[in-house]
Structure formats: C-alpha cells, structure tokens
Amino acid sequence: xxxxxxxxxxxxxxxxxxxxxxxxxxxxxxxxxxxxxxxxxxxxxxxxxxxxxxxx
Numbered sequence: 001x002x003x004x005x006x007x008x009x010x011x012x013x014x015x016x017x018x019x020x021x022x023x024x025x026x027x028x029x030x031x032x033x034x035x036x037x038x039x040x041x042x043x044x045x046x047x048x049x050x051x052x053x054x055x056x
Contacts (some may be wrong), residue, residue: 007013024032 005016007016
C-alpha cells in the first residue's frame, strides 16, 4: 500500500491518484512474490524440504 499525497485542489488530487495506477503482468507479480519469499529463511523443525513454501 502506498500513501497518495492529498491536495486542497480536487484536480491535483485526481492527478495524484491517476499517477499511481499501475498494471502488473503475471510474470512481474510472480517475480515480486518470489523475491519476497526467497528473501526469508525458513526456521523451525516442522518445516522440511518437502514443504519449502509452507512457513509461518
């Protein structure tokens, strides 16, 4: 979530909202999610190689 700067002028507020509207492709989303998941190490004895993405 990104904060959107507000303005006293309605037109400027609409410009700010429009500037932050982006569309991510499925590949880009996967790259972001995998980058986040890969940056954390799994800790705990109940998590094994059989469940590499199961952690909490």
